[in-house]
Amino acid sequence: MPGTRMTNLQSAAKPALMEPPQRRAATQGDVQMRMKSSQNSSERLSQSKSMVLQESDLPQNPISRHRRNQSQHNVNVAGAATFEPLVELKGDLLNVAKISDSGKKQRKNWTLMWSVLTSDQLLFYKERQQEANLKTGSKTDVVQLCGAVVEWTTEKSSRKNVFQITTNTGSDYLLQADSYSTASKWYAAIRKIVDFSTKLPLRRSNSTEYLSRHSSLPGHGSASPNAKQRNPVHRRSINMFGSSKLKHSTSDSADKNGVKNRLKKFIIRRPSMKTLQEKGLIKDRVFGCHLLTLCEREGATVPRFVQICLDAIDKRGLEVDGIYRVSGNLATIQKLRFIVDQEEDLNLDHSQWEDIHVVTGALKMFFRELPEPLFPFRFFQLFVEAVKIKESKHKVQAVKKLIQELPKPNQDTMKLLFKHLHGVLAFSRKNLMSSQGIGIVFGPTLMWPEMDAGNMAVNMIYQNQIVEFILIESREIFNLDRM
Numbered sequence: 001m002p003g004t005r006m007t008n009l010q011s012a013a014k015p016a017l018m019e020p021p022q023r024r025a026a027t028q029g030d031v032q033m034r035m036k037s038s039q040n041s042s043e044r045l046s047q048s049k050s051m052v053l054q055e056s057d058l059p060q061n062p063i064s065r066h067r068r069n070q071s072q073h074n075v076n077v078a079g080a081a082t083f084e085p086l087v088e089l090k091g092d093l094l095n096v097a098k099i100s101d102s103g104k105k106q107r108k109n110w111t112l113m114w115s116v117l118t119s120d121q122l123l124f125y126k127e128r129q130q131e132a133n134l135k136t137g138s139k140t141d142v143v144q145l146c147g148a149v150v151e152w153t154t155e156k157s158s159r160k161n162v163f164q165i166t167t168n169t170g171s172d173y174l175l176q177a178d179s180y181s182t183a184s185k186w187y188a189a190i191r192k193i194v195d196f197s198t199k200l201p202l203r204r205s206n207s208t209e210y211l212s213r214h215s216s217l218p219g220h221g222s223a224s225p226n227a228k229q230r231n232p233v234h235r236r237s238i239n240m241f242g243s244s245k246l247k248h249s250t251s252d253s254a255d256k257n258g259v260k261n262r263l264k265k266f267i268i269r270r271p272s273m274k275t276l277q278e279k280g281l282i283k284d285r286v287f288g289c290h291l292l293t294l295c296e297r298e299g300a301t302v303p304r305f306v307q308i309c310l311d312a313i314d315k316r317g318l319e320v321d322g323i324y325r326v327s328g329n330l331a332t333i334q335k336l337r338f339i340v341d342q343e344e345d346l347n348l349d350h351s352q353w354e355d356i357h358v359v360t361g362a363l364k365m366f367f368r369e370l371p372e373p374l375f376p377f378r379f380f381q382l383f384v385e386a387v388k389i390k391e392s393k394h395k396v397q398a399v400k401k402l403i404q405e406l407p408k409p410n411q412d413t414m415k416l417l418f419k420h421l422h423g424v425l426a427f428s429r430k431n432l433m434s435s436q437g438i439g440i441v442f443g444p445t446l447m448w449p450e451m452d453a454g455n456m457a458v459n460m461i462y463q464n465q466i467v468e469f470i471l472i473e474s475r476e477i478f479n480l481d482r483m
Contacts, residue, residue, distance in 0.1 A: 095176040103170035301412040309363040312348040317356035319430040328357035375447035439468030
């Protein structure tokens with residue numbers, strides 16, 4: 001019997017001894033990995049107990065601080081799918097001027113920069129090649145768009161198509177493009193990024209310092225292994241062995257989470273632009289608004305402000321010396337503009353508008369600040385070619401045909417304006433305004449090319465000639481005798 005038992009034991013052990021060495025090594029490796037994993041789990045468990053604050057809404061299974069934040073953030077990304085960049089512009093040449101740095105005013109110097117828009121930044125390069133090479137230090141400036149404010153402006157620069165970006169650190173940038181379509185495209189894209197950043201879910205974290213969104217977004221890499229050691233709040237948690245400190249830190253964390261939740265609810269419940277406009281808190285502008293948009297809003301083909309100004313000038317300004325040539329007080333003109341933009345009742349017979357040059361100055365400012373001039377961009381070269389015609393009769397017919405092809409608001413506003421200027425010209429002996437003088441004043445005011453390719457002086461000559469010619473031939477072009 002003992003011999004039989006020994007034989008059975010040997011036969012039972014034989015298959016194990018006859019296993020291939022690779023399989024036996026793999027089995028031993030699995031055992032070692034399970035032992036190591038068990039030890040790591042024990043170490044993480046003991047470490048987490050001293051690091052993780054015991055909050056009622058935290059998961060019961062202790063996990064490391066960084067992994068908790070990262071996993072929750074990834075859940076939000078998967079559920080909401082809102083962290084993908086809304087729009088990215090690969091690049092355009094824009095005129096850029098930095099007018100303040102962290103609240104400190106700087107001298108305004110326009111620089112033509114190669115601009116690139118990412119999901120949360122606006123990058124400026126001196127040359128396009130730098131953007132392609134991405135060399136260290138090649139970027140001239142980086143504008144963080146999270147928490148920024150973007151708006152059109154006409155007061156910070158005399159240039160057209162200018163909008164301003166104010167960052168959350170108090171730095172101000174002016175961006176400008178000669179083409180309104182280009183400027184509008186960049187304004188809309190940046191505005192989307194800014195509006196989008198305010199809708200991001202708030203991350204739960206006991207840290208009071210700003211954590212970069214890229215550090216936890218998928219595809220942007222994870223935080224560095226030493227991030228926990230650099231985080232002062234994390235080091236404070238490791239050193240908290242006393243129960244009183246743990247209770248105090250827990251209450252602080254609850255307060256911070258409460259503030260975050262209230263802020264998040266406030267952002268979600270903020271009123272829409274349409275609601276603010278209906279309540280009268282935000283009003284549509286008159287200055288700087290497209291002529292077609294303004295006329296549609298007012299239900300007319302001539303802007304109300306233009307009609308009011310022309311009536312006032314016809315009433316008490318036709319015989320004034322240097323009408324339209326003499327400038328009015330700029331502060332008073334800006335005051336008049338503010339009242340018009342706020343849609344307040346405007347009475348130009350009031351004593352504060354006694355100086356007729358203020359009214360003429362405001363009218364010229366209205367036409368200068370149109371995003372697209374009274375003579376639309378696509379018609380600029382056509383009018384230039386028409387005014388080059390030698391024979392006067394054919395020239396009149398060509399200009400008249402072009403004006404009849406204009407949009408209705410442009411055509412009617414132009415007809416009313418030139419009828420008024422024809423009346424100004426009738427009193428030229430008293431106001432000392434000739435057709436050439438009126439052309440010089442209103443040429444650059446009523447028309448300019450979309451892209452000025454270094455021919456500013458030549459274009460200005462044609463602008464003056466076109467306005468002067470239309471003024472002289474206004475009776476034939478606009479059929480004023482039939483009115």
